[in-house]
Structures are given as structure tokens and as C-alpha cells.
Amino acid sequence: MDLSAINPVLLIASLMVAATPLLLAAIGELVVEKAGVLNLGVEGMMIIGAICGFAIAVETTNPYLGLLAAMAGGAVLSLLFAFLTQVALANQVASGLALTLFGLGLSALMGQSYVGIKPPAMAKLDIPFLTDLPIIGPILFGHDPVLYVGLALTAATWALLKYSRLGLILRAVGENHEAAHALGYHVVRTRVLAILFGGACAGLGGAYISLIRVPQWTEGMTAGIGWIALALVVFASWKPWRVLLGAYLFGGINVLQLNLQAAGVAIPVEYLAMSPYLITILVLVIMSADKSRAPASLGRIFHASQ
Structure with a gap:
């Protein structure tokens, strides 16, 4: 076991890359849920984005x-x-699950060649x-453009929801349609526009995996x-x-467990592999202790004649 082989600067830079596809997908889904729609098809849209890209x-x-x-x-699949x-007016949970299964199957077919x-x-x-600055340069600069798009998208989403009229309408629809x-x-x-936005973000996150983070195509690579x-x-x-913080937490734990495996830490690989998911969920549960409630109309079907 040689922990000295782990470079903390490269570790932080790598976690930013690992967090980006999760951040893009989560920000898109946040906007969708703020509009009162629960789309469980994120995984399907991401894998379709990965193969299309x-x-x-x-x-x-x-x-x-x-x-x-x-x-x-991703947007076309979300349009379905x-x-x-x-x-x-189909059930949102069932439709989202069907979307994920459809996306996984279609991507496997499209990606065979x-x-x-x-x-x-x-x-x-x-x-x-x-880029040449010590420590700060490798961490903050010299990344791919999509990583910075993810950060800008987070800031823009926060500003839109908090200060713009469009954000007010979106939140109003999600709270009481x-x-x-x-x-x-x-x-x-x-809601349709929010769903399309969420699909486009999920597709971009999927393509980030197949084109930048792991530049190859593998069936089910969104994992x-x-x-x-x-x-x-x-x-x-x-x-x-908080989505940004959670995404970086997941990315950090994920990259760290890979480095620990490479350093020969005497922990079963299976435990290290599951650690990013367990620790991320645990910390985010603690972060959500303020009991902020979900949009009141989340998952509810709207009909104009009601």
C-alpha cells in the first residue's frame, strides 16, 4: 500500500471531471421537478445522449x-x-421507468457497431x-469546455429560479398548477419546456461520459x-x-476509491466501488435536515378542465 502515490491536486481536478455528468443531469432534473413533473427516465435519456453523441x-x-x-x-426521448x-395524462412514475428501459435497450441496439x-x-x-499557476492552475483551469458549461448552468439555473419571471412561473406551476x-x-x-430542458441536460451528461470522461462506447456505461x-x-x-456540492462529493468519493484501489489499499474492491453511493446519500441526507419540502404539485397530473 503506497498512499504517497495519490496526488491531491490531480485528485481534485479529476473529481471535477467525474462530477460533471452527474451535475448536468441533476440540474436538468431539478428544473423538471420544480415544474411539478417527476421524470424517472434520466438514466434512459443519459444513455441515449451517450450513444447519439x-x-x-x-x-x-x-x-x-x-x-x-x-x-x-435526450430532448427527443424526453418529448416522448x-x-x-x-x-x-399517463402516470409519471410508470412513464419514467418505461423511458429508462426503452433508452437502455435502444442505446444497446444503436451502439453495436x-x-x-x-x-x-x-x-x-x-x-x-x-493554467500554469501552481496548484490552482491544474485544479481550476485547463479543463474541457463542458465542465465550465456545467458550472455556468448551475449558476444560471439558480439565478433564473430566484430572480426571473420565468422562474417565478415555473415555481408557481410546480407548487399549485x-x-x-x-x-x-x-x-x-x-412543463413540456422544462421536460425538454431536462432531457437535453441529461443527454449532454451522457455524451460527457462517452466522449470525454471515458472516451469509448460501452453498453450501459452510465452505470x-x-x-x-x-x-x-x-x-x-x-x-x-446543493446539487453542485452533492455532485462534487460523489465525484470526489468515486475518484478517491479508484485511487485507493490503485494504491493497493487492503479493502475489498466491492466495498470501495459501492462507497461513493453510500457516502453521497448519507451526507446529502444530513444536508437535507432543514426539511425543505418538495414542490407541492410534484408528480400530480394536470388537466385544464379540472
């Missing part, structure tokens, strides 16, 4: 087109969920002088990140900054 990036040799395709793929729950292929690399942002409808707000349209994103939104009390 990977396939387009390989075929066009352009990773940025791959990211756009991933967002489109929106139709089922907002037009056909892409196994073993390496996608085009995405250049990292190299900021002169800042009957009252929002009576005031003249378009409940279904608001439960979508389910962790769902739990993260709840345990973070529907607050964007």
Missing part, C-alpha cells in the same frame, strides 16, 4: 457536433415522456498564465448515474448549489 462525433470527427446531437437525442404525461472505436478528442481550454392555470399561465407548455441524479435532487432540497 458518440455516433455523431465519430461519423463527423467533430466532438462538438456530437454534444449537440446528444442534447437533441412529455407526450405520455402531459397529453395522454461502435464498440471498440475511439472518438475524436475534445481540446481542453488552455488559458495562458492561469390549478392556481397557476387560473392566473392564465400555460401549465402544460411550461446508474441517472438514478444518483434523481436522488441528488431530492436530498439537495431542490437547491442548485
Whole structure:
């Protein structure tokens, strides 16, 4: 066992990369749930985004087109969920579970011919002088552009929900859709747009895994990140900054257990592998001790004639 081989600077930089797909998916789901919709199909949308982004990036040799395709793929799949729950008025829990199963199966079919292929690399942002700073440079600068998009998206979501009229409408729809409808707000349209946003974020998170974090295609490679994103939104009390903190906590524990395995720590690999999930849930439960409540209309079906 050689713990001196673990570089804390590289560890922190790596945890930011590991946290990014979870952060993107969770922020998208937070907006969806703030609108009063529970979409359990995050895992399915992420894996579809992963294969759509990977396939387009390989075929066009352009990773940025791959990211756009991933967002489109996640949004299209979420549109199916929106139709089922907002037009056909199907049960949201059942529809979300079906979406995940459908996404996992469809991605496996689509990805058969892409196994073993390496996608085009995405250049990292190299900021002169800042990247070369000791300690701070490797941690905060020199990452891929999508990582910074995730951070900016978190800040923008917080500002939108707290200060903008659109955020007020979104929260009103999520808290009491009957009252929002009576005031003249378009409940279904608001929810459909939120669902599309959540799908695009989940697709982008999936493509981050297949194009940047683990640049290859493997069936089921999201490995439960979508389910962790769902739990993260709840345990973070529907607050964007807590989602960011929880995502970085998960990323840190996940990267740490990999480093501990490499250092030869005498702990069974299975225990190390499950530790990110157990510790993240434990800490986030403690963080949510203020009992902040969920949106009152979360999961409830809305019909304009009611």
C-alpha cells in the first residue's frame, strides 16, 4: 500500500471531471421537478445522449457536433415522456421507468457497431498564465469546455429560479398548477419546456461520459448515474448549489476509491466501488435536515378542465 502515490491536486481536478455528468443531469432534473413533473427516465435519456453523441462525433470527427446531437437525442426521448404525461395524462412514475428501459435497450441496439472505436478528442481550454499557476492552475483551469458549461448552468439555473419571471412561473406551476392555470399561465407548455430542458441536460451528461470522461462506447456505461441524479435532487432540497456540492462529493468519493484501489489499499474492491453511493446519500441526507419540502404539485397530473 503506497498512499504517497495519490496526488491531491490531480485528485481534485479529476473529481471535477467525474462530477460533471452527474451535475448536468441533476440540474436538468431539478428544473423538471420544480415544474411539478417527476421524470424517472434520466438514466434512459443519459444513455441515449451517450450513444447519439458518440455516433455523431465519430461519423463527423467533430466532438462538438456530437454534444449537440446528444442534447437533441435526450430532448427527443424526453418529448416522448412529455407526450405520455402531459397529453395522454399517463402516470409519471410508470412513464419514467418505461423511458429508462426503452433508452437502455435502444442505446444497446444503436451502439453495436461502435464498440471498440475511439472518438475524436475534445481540446481542453488552455488559458495562458492561469493554467500554469501552481496548484490552482491544474485544479481550476485547463479543463474541457463542458465542465465550465456545467458550472455556468448551475449558476444560471439558480439565478433564473430566484430572480426571473420565468422562474417565478415555473415555481408557481410546480407548487399549485390549478392556481397557476387560473392566473392564465400555460401549465402544460411550461412543463413540456422544462421536460425538454431536462432531457437535453441529461443527454449532454451522457455524451460527457462517452466522449470525454471515458472516451469509448460501452453498453450501459452510465452505470446508474441517472438514478444518483434523481436522488441528488431530492436530498439537495431542490437547491442548485446543493446539487453542485452533492455532485462534487460523489465525484470526489468515486475518484478517491479508484485511487485507493490503485494504491493497493487492503479493502475489498466491492466495498470501495459501492462507497461513493453510500457516502453521497448519507451526507446529502444530513444536508437535507432543514426539511425543505418538495414542490407541492410534484408528480400530480394536470388537466385544464379540472
